[in-house]
Amino acid sequence: MKVLAAMSGGVDSAVAGARAVDAGHDVVGGHLALSRMPGTLRTGSRGCCTIEDSRDAWRACDILGIPYYVWDFSERFKEDVVDDFIAEYAAGHTPNPCMRCNERIKFPALLEKALALGFDAVCTGHYAKVIEDGQGNRELHRAADWAKDQSDVLGVLTHEQLKHSMFPLADTPSKAEVRAEAARRGLSVANKPDSHDICFIADGDTRGWLAEKIEMEPGEIVDETGAVVGGHDGANAFTVGQRRGLKLGRPAAVGKPRFVLEIRPKENKVVVGPEALLAVDQMRGIKVSWAGLPVAEVAALLDAAGTPGAGGDAARSAAFDCMVQVRAHGDPVPAQAWEELVGGRQQLVLALVEPMRGVAPGQTMVLYQGTRVLGQATIDSARSLAWDPAGAG
Template sequence: MRVLAALSGGVDSAVAAARAQEAGHDVVGVHMALSRQREQHRTGSRGCCSIEDAGDARRAADVLGIPFYVWDLSERFERTVVADFLSEYAAGRTPNPCVRCNEHVKFAALLDKALALGFDAVCTGHYARLVAGPDGVPALHRARDAAKDQSYVLAVTGPERLARTLFPLGDAASKDEVRREAAARGLPVASKPDSYDICFVADGDTRGFLDRALGTRPGEVVDTDGAVLGSHDGAHGFTVGQRRGLRLGRPAPDGRPRYVLAVEPVRNRVVVGSAEDLAVGWITADRAVWYVPAPGAEPVDVLVQVRAHGTPVPAVVRLRDGVLDVRVAEEAGLRGVAAGQSLVLYDGDRVLGQATVTGAGRARRAPADDAPPPGASADALAGASGEGR
């Protein structure tokens, strides 16, 4: 196959390209330029868009002996990832920019351009596995290395696009194994530190980035009874579950820490309460992507994950009028789920679907009827896949 390898400038994408080449594919490397503003880039390896990365990607391509190009996708990235990030925070929601980047840039703009140029597939350094089902449709599974698994941020992609994707690192035993392989291949990025943080927040100060982009708007911090406890410079700077930066004028009556329970952008208020108030018994979500037939009104037992490195918890789900209704047992201990987060459904290591959280709360505040009794297992969802978004 003709394969376009996305070379970020890191060790993972370099080794992924090497493995694709070793598997016999005709590989071409491409680096995605996601910003035209050099000052928006960061030096070092805090994010995936540092100014050194294009050079590191080129050197990796040179070692592998493959053609290399730089594609300017900055306009698409600004419009679909950065703008979405700002609008979501302004609306009181908590987005995951890596999910949006995978959805709109890496597996949309990049893949579409690759296919238009005659490539058969794209190859990335993500840690996830694709397992072909009986019908040939790929099933997305967690990576062998659970600590590096990225199936959560990839689930939004959908089966049709993943059918044109290769994840050569899905079976890697560990990141150390990947680094040793890179060193053995003579790749100069073998010891390059991992990237982290949000790539377009140059100094790592997300609150400062939001304030600069959205401005300041003083408002109140209140408790669940509406009593004013303090003030803030903008509700957009807070998210559910946050503890630091509240600047409260008086302690809680019991002396225990307070956490953000809700962000109210219209009233420009931040509501705080106890850790117990963060407990989640129900979640609603929409804009679902399915790798299996969508559930119906009958309840289905699944595992639910709401954070990239979160622990999956047992839940019961059903779909009614296009809204995914998720009920989580109290003993699961799920806390602090915010609107805008990505919710991924699993059956063991297999991804069943993904949706965007629209609301969450304690069981007694559920917007619908009581939690349904345990019903069909996740096996009831197995079969031909479809996608809706």
């Protein structure tokens, strides 16, 4: 099989590419140049798209004895990931840029290029597993090492994309084993630090970076009843669940700390309240996609509705049990889920069996059944049944 190994310059992708070679595939290494400043250097362990990473990827391919190519995706990365990140924060949301990168760059854009060049599959160093069911349909599952599992950020992959996806690290029990293997193979990236934080914000100061991109205007901080309790220099600088840096002028009546409950960019308001109101009972998601084929309850709705909206203004699937995860390596929470077609728009609705704390619009909710990833959606609203946000001023 002809395989394009996506070589990021890290240890995971290098070992994944090596295993693809060992499996007898015809492997070519490809590196995505995502930075618009090609001379950018790494800062500590931040980032994953610098000139140093490109060099590390080339060295790994040289040792593996495979061809190496660099493709410039910087313009598309800026438009689909960086600009989206800014727009989401400007709308008062908390986006996940890694999810957007996988959704729009690392798989659709790279896979499209790979298939056009005659490759059968794209191989990456993600910790996740693809399993075929009895009918040969591919399913996305968690990796053996749950501490490193990345199946959540791959929840955007579609049925067609999974057909051409290869994850050689799926059954590796630990990252330590990957590093040991890299050292045995003579790969210079064996002890290279993992990348973390947001790759295009080199110093990790997200608030400072956004302040240069989004116009900030002073506004009010109100409590859960709508009463003004302070002021701010820009609502977009706050995040749901934030406690520090609020500088409230009026203490809470009960003397307990208050947290950011909601950000209202159109009104330029930040809503704060007691910690208990951060516990979310219900979430609604948009931009719904299914990793592999949708579960039977959802498939029945889509079949019955035909084209979106044909099922009426509130057509919905049967509810099904699942687990939902919002943060990377976060604890999954049991829920009942169903999909609705409301006014022609898909919505994924989750009623949480156990409340989840501090969920914000713009984040991604990923659904699981056991180890299988069912799909994902971008959170459009999240609320505590103990509080009606509409009543807060």
